[in-house]
Amino acid sequence: MKIAFYGSSLLSSYWNGAATYYRGILSALASRGYDITFYEPDAFDRQKHRDIEPPSWVRSVVYDADETSLRRVLAEAADADIVVKANGVGVFDKELLEGILTHARADAIKLYWDVDAAATLDEMRHDADHPVRRALPHLDMVLTYGGGPPVIEDYEAFGAARCVPIYNALDPATHHPVPPEPAFACDLAFLANRLPDREARVEEFFLAPAAALPDRRFLIGGNGWHDKGMPANVRDVGHVGTGQHNAFNCTPRAVLNVARDSMARIGYSPATRVFEAAGAAACLITDAWEGIELFLKPDEEVLVARDGKDVAEHLATLTEERAQAIGQAALARVLNEHTYELRAVEVDRVLRAARARAQEVA
The missing domain is CATH 3.40.50.2000 (Glycogen Phosphorylase B;)
Structure with a gap:
């Protein structure tokens, strides 16, 4: 299955603590056969502070942080079986979330992947017109980077069809013991x-x-x-x-x-x-x-x-x-x-179940 993932940055951890989470989860999903494109804006000097070059397991698209480039990358959502908007991109967050709902195919699985769920929920409690709150009825699922039962209950109370925490984990090929420095x-x-x-x-x-x-x-x-x-x-x-x-x-x-x-x-x-x-x-x-x-x-x-x-x-x-x-x-x-390989097994199961439910409805 093809995944279009709109996030902050896969290539740089500069002001972007989610980078290693994205790398771990998505590389493990790629090893399970997923065809992934990661879209990230050229913003906040992240591209000047890259930790890695685009890896072989993903198609990496870095787009200019302007409306023309935004429209171009959102149009590609129509090619994907699974379309993901992660929180905290930093530019055009509202437009990206609205855009994936507009451009994704009717049969595509549409996800909001929240790597700061507690903060997002706090914002929604104080803003009845919050973009995520408005989008929830049109999303198939919310995945979060943590939060356990409290986050699941709160997201579903706001109208999420389903909320599943996918916790941080270890990629042993990346993080492992080395000699002291x-x-x-x-x-x-x-x-x-x-x-x-x-x-x-x-x-x-x-x-x-x-x-x-x-x-x-x-x-x-x-x-x-x-x-x-x-x-x-x-x-x-x-x-x-x-x-x-x-x-x-x-x-x-x-x-x-x-x-x-x-x-x-x-x-x-x-x-x-x-x-x-x-x-x-x-x-x-x-x-x-x-x-x-x-x-x-x-x-x-x-x-x-x-x-x-x-x-x-x-x-x-x-x-x-x-x-x-x-x-x-x-x-x-x-x-x-707690490895990303094990987390990917869980994500794969969740995505395939969502795909099966969508096909039943169709």
Whole structure:
């Protein structure tokens, strides 16, 4: 089956945390026989910061961020059996969603793939005319990057015919243990872009422990932190391309995951970083959120922190031996239960079931 996928970027992780999720899911679907075209706009300097060149398993279309190019790529939706609009493209999001409904064939499966479901649902609660809310009756399904039962219930209450979470996972060919890199040596490393709905939690779970442990070394990576006031023992390395993620995760004694506000509130939303770190056999410390035990076992495969004091206590008592044991246990768990190959089996089943239902109606 042919998939037309309209998303933020497959080629660049620059201000685009969903890149590795798209790569993992779609490459695994391609290996199952799907013919995929990924459409991404040339916007936000992402094409100047590519992590990869177009891979062999996808037809990559980069279009100019103007209305003429938008109409051109939307017209190609008519050639696909499955048409997907992902959230957070950043330009023409409303027009893309309306466009796939207009241009997709009547017998095509039309999906909204939400990689920020908690935030989208918050927006819909406050805006009865929200584009996604208007589109839901005309979509066959919503897939989300996480959220569990709360997101399923909320999306279906808004009128989604079906909502299925497809969680982040590991691509072991991309994220795996590598030798340590001295440039990333520290006691605790954190990698994420600076966003308004995460910043206060970063202050609590990362910067406060750094201030409390002045003899320890901390490292922060990602876009936007250059002008953030930080303790003297925190080093900012800026944007870290996906090609460096393994070394970034393997080198420190521990790495930190901090959920965005909405994802922490809803739970069941492991970030891509969780599986990338586990895939590199890193010792992961995560802020507490409901559902973590579905992915990693607390105290054995991951360390869970309720606040910054917990992070500091974990670091103060964490030996190199225990950190390695936790990292190896996490790696074994994700290889066994949380790979993109396994996620693709689920997506394939969901898509084929939707296709069968559509043919029955026809």
